[in-house]
Amino acid sequence: MEPFKKFTGLVAPLDRSNVDTDQIIPKQFLKRVERTGFGKFAFFDWRYLEGEIPNPDFILNSPRYLGSEILVAGSNFGSGSSREHAPWALLEYGFKVLISTSFADIFKNNCFQNGILPIVLDSAAVSHIMSNSLSADQEAYMVTVDLQNQIVTDDLGLSKNFDIDDFRKESLLKGLDDIGRTTLLEKDISIFEKNRINRW
Amino acid sequence: MINKKTLFDKIWDSHLVSQSEGQPDLIYIDLHLVHEVTSPQAFENLRLNQRSVRRPSLTVATIDHNVPTINREKITDPIAKKQIEVLRENCQEFNINLYDINSSNQGIVHVIGPELGLTQPGMTIVCGDSHTSTHGAFGTLAFGIGTSEVEHVLATQTLIQRKPKKMEIRTNGDLPIGVSPKDLVLAIIGKIGVAGGTGHAIEYTGDAIRNMSMEGRMTVCNMTIEGGGRAGMISPDEITYEYLEGKKFIPNNKDFKEVVDYWDSFKSDSESEYDSLVEIDSQSIEPMVTWGTNPGQVTQVSGKVPDPLDFIDSEDQENAARAIEYMGLEPNMLIEDIKIDRVFLGSCTNARIEDLRSAAKIIKGRKVSNNVNAMVVPGSMIVKIQAEKEGLDGIFKDSGFEWREAGCSMCLGMNPDILIPGERCASTSNRNFEGRQGKGGRTHLVSPEMAAAAAIKGHFTDIRNWNI
Ligand code: SF4
Numbered sequence: 001m002e003p004f005k006k007f008t009g010l011v012a013p014l015d016r017s018n019v020d021t022d023q024i025i026p027k028q029f030l031k032r033v034e035r036t037g038f039g040k041f042a043f044f045d046w047r048y049l050e051g052e053i054p055n056p057d058f059i060l061n062s063p064r065y066l067g068s069e070i071l072v073a074g075s076n077f078g079s080g081s082s083r084e085h086a087p088w089a090l091l092e093y094g095f096k097v098l099i100s101t102s103f104a105d106i107f108k109n110n111c112f113q114n115g116i117l118p119i120v121l122d123s124a125a126v127s128h129i130m131s132n133s134l135s136a137d138q139e140a141y142m143v144t145v146d147l148q149n150q151i152v153t154d155d156l157g158l159s160k161n162f163d164i165d166d167f168r169k170e171s172l173l174k175g176l177d178d179i180g181r182t183t184l185l186e187k188d189i190s191i192f193e194k195n196r197i198n199r200w
Numbered sequence: 201m202i203n204k205k206t207l208f209d210k211i212w213d214s215h216l217v218s219q220s221e222g223q224p225d226l227i228y229i230d231l232h233l234v235h236e237v238t239s240p241q242a243f244e245n246l247r248l249n250q251r252s253v254r255r256p257s258l259t260v261a262t263i264d265h266n267v268p269t270i271n272r273e274k275i276t277d278p279i280a281k282k283q284i285e286v287l288r289e290n291c292q293e294f295n296i297n298l299y300d301i302n303s304s305n306q307g308i309v310h311v312i313g314p315e316l317g318l319t320q321p322g323m324t325i326v327c328g329d330s331h332t333s334t335h336g337a338f339g340t341l342a343f344g345i346g347t348s349e350v351e352h353v354l355a356t357q358t359l360i361q362r363k364p365k366k367m368e369i370r371t372n373g374d375l376p377i378g379v380s381p382k383d384l385v386l387a388i389i390g391k392i393g394v395a396g397g398t399g400h401a402i403e404y405t406g407d408a409i410r411n412m413s414m415e416g417r418m419t420v421c422n423m424t425i426e427g428g429g430r431a432g433m434i435s436p437d438e439i440t441y442e443y444l445e446g447k448k449f450i451p452n453n454k455d456f457k458e459v460v461d462y463w464d465s466f467k468s469d470s471e472s473e474y475d476s477l478v479e480i481d482s483q484s485i486e487p488m489v490t491w492g493t494n495p496g497q498v499t500q501v502s503g504k505v506p507d508p509l510d511f512i513d514s515e516d517q518e519n520a521a522r523a524i525e526y527m528g529l530e531p532n533m534l535i536e537d538i539k540i541d542r543v544f545l546g547s548c549t550n551a552r553i554e555d556l557r558s559a560a561k562i563i564k565g566r567k568v569s570n571n572v573n574a575m576v577v578p579g580s581m582i583v584k585i586q587a588e589k590e591g592l593d594g595i596f597k598d599s600g601f602e603w604r605e606a607g608c609s610m611c612l613g614m615n616p617d618i619l620i621p622g623e624r625c626a627s628t629s630n631r632n633f634e635g636r637q638g639k640g641g642r643t644h645l646v647s648p649e650m651a652a653a654a655a656i657k658g659h660f661t662d663i664r665n666w667n668i
Pocket of ligand 1: 264308309310329331547548549607608611629
């Protein structure tokens with residue numbers, strides 16, 4: 001995993017709540033056995049019309065959001081299926097940070113496993129980011145994400161701290177993977193296995 | 201108060217491998233279930249990093265999501281075929297037990313775990329599948345994980361986890377006649393909302409749960425994830441032990457008593473504490489039907505499609521309006537006036553033998569409406585064979601249902617069983633998301649009895665008014 005660095009990125013809005021992983025990556029693409037190649041299928045049913053023609057009504061298809069790296073969305077983002085194909089698709093689409101008032105548990109775990117930072121903010125801050133990224137006055141609304149200091153800022157006065165699990169923060173900042181970290185505890189695992197009373 | 205522990209606490213504490221201040225815990229995993237869709241990338245990464253599977257005997261695989269439910273020997277979709285072949289190769293290479301398509305034990309992963317007795321009280325169970333919560337019905341801590349975590353479990357037999365909070369959902373009183381476990385869990389989700397259980401392990405307690413069969417308990421725990429819960433669980437009791445006795449992986453009679461004593465020790469202590477409590481008046485629950493595009497958008501069969509303006513919150517109003525439009529419904533129309541095109545009786549929520557028996561009782565001697573195309577997809581080959589032994593297949597076929605082979609099928613439509621755009625389906629599955637059963641398809645979640653009755657009538661109908 002790439003270490004997560006402070007950056008300033010274009011924000012794209014998805015003003016819906018309960019966006020489930022079936023919407024993020026529909027099932028017909030789950031048959032692939034690779035980890036890559038999902039980006040072009042992200043939000044497939046919303047994003048394309050018949051014949052894979054981009055749907056002009058789908059907000060992320062608007063040229064102003066081309067190259068966005070931060071997605072702001074309604075509450076309970078990533079509910080439903082445990083498919084990790086959802087964060088794979090979002091990452092390949094270009095999103096490194098997701099902002100919402102809440103995320104579904106499994107999806108959130110899956111994001112961390114792939115170097116995506118899900119940020120939970122209060123509804124006032126999410127509305128601020130959402131409305132500015134939607135606003136016609138803001139051609140390219142950018143937000144700066146500083147994980148080290150756990151803060152998101154913009155040029156319009158936003159300056160908001162966010163919480164993150166210390167373990168997850170360290171993994172993201174250093175680009176560590178969980179298996180590597182657990183392997184360091186190999187001795188504990190072996191002891192546990194040995195001590196486990198044979199149950200019957 | 202000395203050390204009162206819940207079922208969850210007991211399992212968590214007995215599976216702690218390592219714990220240190222400020223860090224998440226490392227917990228041991230007793231059973232890891234694997235299917236073809238969420239595992240290939242995990243095995244591939246093991247190979248790339250030259251890692252092995254730490255305890256191959258604690259992982260069990262089956263093929264369920266992709267399999268066709270007719271003409272199974274010839275899978276025509278080349279990508280699905282490849283995914284299945286990749287699982288076979290991986291299981292062979294890493295020495296993992298696989299219940300393949302032609303095994304008499306094949307079936308939906310959450311149906312076969314319990315019926316083979318792989319699922320046992322006191323265990324930690326994971327699978328790259330959100331409905332792993334099903335196994336919690338047996339007094340296990342069972343939850344869904346992503347593919348990276350699948351790889352983690354394969355490599356280390358452990359998982360890094362923060363302890364979730366504990367929620368008790370207590371059912372007061374028994375369910376009325378004609379009201380099923382599916383209705384109970386839909387009513388619970390309607391009450392707590394689709395994110396109501398986020399960050400929590402939920403334990404279901406109370407009269408309705410205690411008097412419920414294992415099949416019913418599995419239905420309830422299965423849909424825990426639809427309320428956002430990390431895991432759903434139920435303390436084991438005599439009903440649990442009776443279900444498990446004699447199953448393939450359960451120790452034989454001589455030791456069974458000892459095993460039961462061990463299982464029994466995991467029950468929640470009386471007066472143990474939870475972080476939150478939700479109380480349900482079981483008596484007030486009616487047969488339920490979802491009208492929207494998430495399982496929380498649900499109402500009683502005697503009710504109406506809501507008017508978005510009924511909701512106070514503007515976000516709820518927007519969600520309702522969008523859902524009603526997608527579903528092709530009108531605000532305030534009666535649920536019983538909703539006509540259906542398809543019926544799907546299947547999935548890890550409601551395709552066990554008891555579900556099929558209940559549905560068969562409704563349709564026996566009746567005919568499926570001319571406008572409806574109805575199918576039954578048993579949850580496993582064991583369920584299918586048992587149903588055939590009991591003659592249920594004949595009852596279904598006589599009334600006009602198609603009788604299929606076991607698999608996930610139209611629950612998510614990765615195989616050829618899908619809705620076409622605009623088609624409306626009464627489904628016993630667990631997700632009514634946009635496009636879940638096929639792009640543009642419209643799903644209403646109901647119990648097996650309600651689905652069967654809708655198949656006969658061609659529209660939703662209150663099962664409590666039927667003479668059975
Ligand atoms: S039946 Fe549906 S919910 Fe259950 S495992 Fe299969 S696809 Fe998932």
